Amino acid sequence: MNTIKKISSKEILNLLDNREFFSIKNSLNEMNGVDIATLFSTIPTEQLLLLYRLLKKDLAAETFVEMSPETQKELIQGFSDQDLEILLTEIYADDLADILEELPAGVVSKIISKADPDMRKDINLLLNYPEDSAGAIMTTEFISMSRNTMVSDAFEWIRTHGDDRKDVYTCYITDENRKLQGITTVREMLLQKNNIQISEIMDTNVISVNTHDDREDAARIFDKYNLHVLPVTDSENRLVGIITSDDVIDVIQEEVTEDFEKMSAMVPSNDSYLNMSVLKQVRNRLPWLLILMFSSIFTGIIINHYEAAFETLPVLVALMPMLSDTGGNCGSQTSTLIIRGMALNEINIQDFLKVFWKEFRIGFLVGVVLAITNGVRVMIQYRNLKIAIIIAITLLLVTIVSKLMGAILPILAKTVNLDPALIASPILTTIVDICAVWIYFKIAFSILRL
Amino acid sequence: MNTIKKISSKEILNLLDNREFFSIKNSLNEMNGVDIATLFSTIPTEQLLLLYRLLKKDLAAETFVEMSPETQKELIQGFSDQDLEILLTEIYADDLADILEELPAGVVSKIISKADPDMRKDINLLLNYPEDSAGAIMTTEFISMSRNTMVSDAFEWIRTHGDDRKDVYTCYITDENRKLQGITTVREMLLQKNNIQISEIMDTNVISVNTHDDREDAARIFDKYNLHVLPVTDSENRLVGIITSDDVIDVIQEEVTEDFEKMSAMVPSNDSYLNMSVLKQVRNRLPWLLILMFSSIFTGIIINHYEAAFETLPVLVALMPMLSDTGGNCGSQTSTLIIRGMALNEINIQDFLKVFWKEFRIGFLVGVVLAITNGVRVMIQYRNLKIAIIIAITLLLVTIVSKLMGAILPILAKTVNLDPALIASPILTTIVDICAVWIYFKIAFSILRL
Numbered sequence: 001m002n003t004i005k006k007i008s009s010k011e012i013l014n015l016l017d018n019r020e021f022f023s024i025k026n027s028l029n030e031m032n033g034v035d036i037a038t039l040f041s042t043i044p045t046e047q048l049l050l051l052y053r054l055l056k057k058d059l060a061a062e063t064f065v066e067m068s069p070e071t072q073k074e075l076i077q078g079f080s081d082q083d084l085e086i087l088l089t090e091i092y093a094d095d096l097a098d099i100l101e102e103l104p105a106g107v108v109s110k111i112i113s114k115a116d117p118d119m120r121k122d123i124n125l126l127l128n129y130p131e132d133s134a135g136a137i138m139t140t141e142f143i144s145m146s147r148n149t150m151v152s153d154a155f156e157w158i159r160t161h162g163d164d165r166k167d168v169y170t171c172y173i174t175d176e177n178r179k180l181q182g183i184t185t186v187r188e189m190l191l192q193k194n195n196i197q198i199s200e201i202m203d204t205n206v207i208s209v210n211t212h213d214d215r216e217d218a219a220r221i222f223d224k225y226n227l228h229v230l231p232v233t234d235s236e237n238r239l240v241g242i243i244t245s246d247d248v249i250d251v252i253q254e255e256v257t258e259d260f261e262k263m264s265a266m267v268p269s270n271d272s273y274l275n276m277s278v279l280k281q282v283r284n285r286l287p288w289l290l291i292l293m294f295s296s297i298f299t300g301i302i303i304n305h306y307e308a309a310f311e312t313l314p315v316l317v318a319l320m321p322m323l324s325d326t327g328g329n330c331g332s333q334t335s336t337l338i339i340r341g342m343a344l345n346e347i348n349i350q351d352f353l354k355v356f357w358k359e360f361r362i363g364f365l366v367g368v369v370l371a372i373t374n375g376v377r378v379m380i381q382y383r384n385l386k387i388a389i390i391i392a393i394t395l396l397l398v399t400i401v402s403k404l405m406g407a408i409l410p411i412l413a414k415t416v417n418l419d420p421a422l423i424a425s426p427i428l429t430t431i432v433d434i435c436a437v438w439i440y441f442k443i444a445f446s447i448l449r450l
Numbered sequence: 451m452n453t454i455k456k457i458s459s460k461e462i463l464n465l466l467d468n469r470e471f472f473s474i475k476n477s478l479n480e481m482n483g484v485d486i487a488t489l490f491s492t493i494p495t496e497q498l499l500l501l502y503r504l505l506k507k508d509l510a511a512e513t514f515v516e517m518s519p520e521t522q523k524e525l526i527q528g529f530s531d532q533d534l535e536i537l538l539t540e541i542y543a544d545d546l547a548d549i550l551e552e553l554p555a556g557v558v559s560k561i562i563s564k565a566d567p568d569m570r571k572d573i574n575l576l577l578n579y580p581e582d583s584a585g586a587i588m589t590t591e592f593i594s595m596s597r598n599t600m601v602s603d604a605f606e607w608i609r610t611h612g613d614d615r616k617d618v619y620t621c622y623i624t625d626e627n628r629k630l631q632g633i634t635t636v637r638e639m640l641l642q643k644n645n646i647q648i649s650e651i652m653d654t655n656v657i658s659v660n661t662h663d664d665r666e667d668a669a670r671i672f673d674k675y676n677l678h679v680l681p682v683t684d685s686e687n688r689l690v691g692i693i694t695s696d697d698v699i700d701v702i703q704e705e706v707t708e709d710f711e712k713m714s715a716m717v718p719s720n721d722s723y724l725n726m727s728v729l730k731q732v733r734n735r736l737p738w739l740l741i742l743m744f745s746s747i748f749t750g751i752i753i754n755h756y757e758a759a760f761e762t763l764p765v766l767v768a769l770m771p772m773l774s775d776t777g778g779n780c781g782s783q784t785s786t787l788i789i790r791g792m793a794l795n796e797i798n799i800q801d802f803l804k805v806f807w808k809e810f811r812i813g814f815l816v817g818v819v820l821a822i823t824n825g826v827r828v829m830i831q832y833r834n835l836k837i838a839i840i841i842a843i844t845l846l847l848v849t850i851v852s853k854l855m856g857a858i859l860p861i862l863a864k865t866v867n868l869d870p871a872l873i874a875s876p877i878l879t880t881i882v883d884i885c886a887v888w889i890y891f892k893i894a895f896s897i898l899r900l
Contacts, residue, residue, distance in 0.1 A: 245695035264786035296772040322746035336714035
């Protein structure tokens with residue numbers, strides 16, 4: 001793997017001590033903004049602004065975007081008006097909007113007051129979309145032209161304005177009301193003569209999303225159609241922004257992390273693990289732990305009710321954890337597959353019966369194997385046929401029931417518009433637990449004739 | 451959301467019955483390959499080839515790539531030599547390699563025999579890389595030029611050869627041995643005069659990966675540096691391919707699905723849920739279920755050992771599931787965050803002490819809250835101070851221990867080069883279970899003075 005040249009924070013502090021600014025400038029300007037941001041996170045605040053000012057304008061903006069909110073805040077507080085103006089001409093509106101969301105109000109208004117009217121309008125637009133919407137992740141810097149533009153003029157326009165557009169390779173054709181008419185690409189235009197009108201080569205079948213669509217749906221369409229850029233229109237079909245592949249990758253990663261967190265009984269969060277304070281982590285983890293802890297009272301009640309069973313045969317207690325663990329594992333295997341399948345749009349609510357029937361057969365086969373192997377080992381370990389039979393029958397039933405629960409719960413959640421990841425996974429274990437214990441003692445009671 | 455015009459399978463079969471081929475042709479050729487492939491999956495085999503031949507060449511190839519392996523196989527078996535030749539000129543080498551991997555050997559050799567020598571070489575190259583390598587997901591159709599190419603010649607080259615390249619907007623500059631020297635983009639070239647040499651505008655700091663690097667690492671670099679395309683070089687730094695954003699999105703989705711499956715105690719699989727047979731599903735799910743089932747024998751042994759405790763106080767049994775469930779939930783909250791953090795490269799092995807100390811504090815705070823609330827409810831429910839104290843102390847300890855286990859296991863797995871998702875999650879519950887039961891009865895024994 002080849003990443004590009006890097007200078008270490010030790011080297012840079014050494015060079016700073018020797019006031020070798022020219023050498024620092026050269027080294028930094030050969031690096032990538034992402035790596036400079038990582039480097040800057042290790043540099044003391046008082047030296048940060050000095051180093052930042054050694055960067056080329058565009059690289060400075062790139063680096064700024066990649067820094068942590070804390071470093072951004074520190075840096076902005078030392079900014080002169082000129083620093084701020086340079087940043088504002090180089091930064092993309094969507095990146096700036098993301099940054100502003102993390103900064104204190106005072107700093108935000110200082111920045112917005114320095115932005116030119118166009119930028120200010122774009123920023124306000126972007127900040128007003130709901131957090132999970134396509135509008136909130138789009139950028140407003142795209143290339144649009146009218147339908148009678150000549151290919152040669154289109155190239156000329158890209159030459160003069162392309163520098164501050166996030167994507168210059170897709171051109172959107174809009175009418176006088178900014179309504180989206182079609183698209184064409186630089187690739188297509190390169191294959192054409194210069195004196196042809198863009199309307200003759202544009203593709204009028206445009207896949208687009210609305211500003212208020214869920215950003216996850218936008219990412220899904222992007223993925224499904226292998227797009228490189230996806231236009232975003234407002235409720236009147238006016239083109240207001242574009243979504244690019246880097247935005248889509250970020251959305252996918254964030255949504256996946258959210259699903260992981262929900263499936264592990266946590267309140268999801270956008271912060272990274274190491275950046276989140278202990279108290280915030282406690283707040284995110286406690287609610288579900290409390291809910292789940294108290295819901296296992298039901299399991300306790302069932303056990304209390306069947307006390308006679310394990311007073312007669314104490315060994316039944318020793319086998320209980322195996323049964324509920326196996327039930328939990330069986331259920332979460334299924335629910336994970338279903339939740340993930342629904343997230344990828346491979347499984348829909350209409351597939352319910354298919355899924356149900358499939359899980360029944362899988363549960364039956366898996367259950368038979370588990371029942372036989374464990375029945376045999378219990379027979380060997382305790383030399384008691386009754387216990388072996390109780391365990392075998394219970395295992396078979398628990399496996400089937402938990403597989404079916406694992407299939408039903410996520411689909412049910414989706415039907416009533418709840419997030420399957422949130423509802424299905426943490427709750428599943430508790431429900432399966434209750435079922436497992438109940439089945440176990442019911443069968444024990446009838447076989448032991450209590 | 452605007453997807454583009456679609457014709458339903460009913461409409462198309464109607465038009466077929468009336469032999470209105472012209473109308474079918476028009477409708478299909480306005481659609482997107484992804485949607486046509488979905489449509490074709492509902493069309494009877496005998497009509498498929500007829501419809502396929504109504505598609506424009508490039509759209510036919512696009513559609514073919516998106517079809518299921520079964521449909522591809524059916525279609526290819528009906529292909530004339532001409533059909534095959536058209537497909538081979540329009541399809542990208544990486545897409546073809548993916549398709550060939552799913553087809554029977556006989557069909558594969560029929561296809562390869564029709565490919566031109568260049569394509570055949572590319573295909574053999576792609577098929578030889580390990581499945582999870584960067585080489586296996588790259589495409590071999592990129593644009594490379596020598597350093598003394600003029601910008602005007604570069605544009606001319608793109609005009610004539612761009613049609614069969616997957617990405618035409620990034621130009622790679624290579625020397626006579628195909629070694630990568632630098633890159634430039636169409637955007638950059640549009641801003642330059644035509645009579646300038648490409649070496650003067652190229653960027654020599656190129657981020658690249660090696661063919662044998664893990665595809666997950668390639669995706670991570672792509673994401674980290676917000677790339678649109680990533681060059682792939684062989685062991686001698688010769689440029690052999692490029693990775694584009696659609697490949698990266700696919701890799702991310704597949705790797706995430708794999709992590710989900712491993713964390714739910716399954717053998718991961720590339721097939722989608724609905725396409726996988728019941729028997730294959732059983733095979734993927736059984737191994738871990740058996741391992742975990744038999745490892746809960748240890749929990750059973752501990753319980754057997756402390757039988758005296760619940761013979762004295764049967765209510766202890768009723769509270770056991772709550773304790774192990776809470777322990778399991780606490781542990782999997784932590785392990786999920788750590789596993790995901792490591793997958794996103796946000797947490798490294800060196801952060802071990804930081805993570806350990808953080809989880810200790812979180813575990814302590816969460817444990818205190820759980821211990822107090824549950825101690826109070828046990829006091830109210832059973833009016834027995836001893837039991838309340840046993841439960842409270844156990845909960846506090848179990849919470850701390852399972853949080854620490856959830857932190858240690860994934861990092862330990864990574865240290866010895868095992869997949870944290872596979873090792874940490876399924877095994878965690880069992881270990882936490884054993885700890886919880888052991889702590890519980892130890893404390894019960896000493897408080898009840900047995």
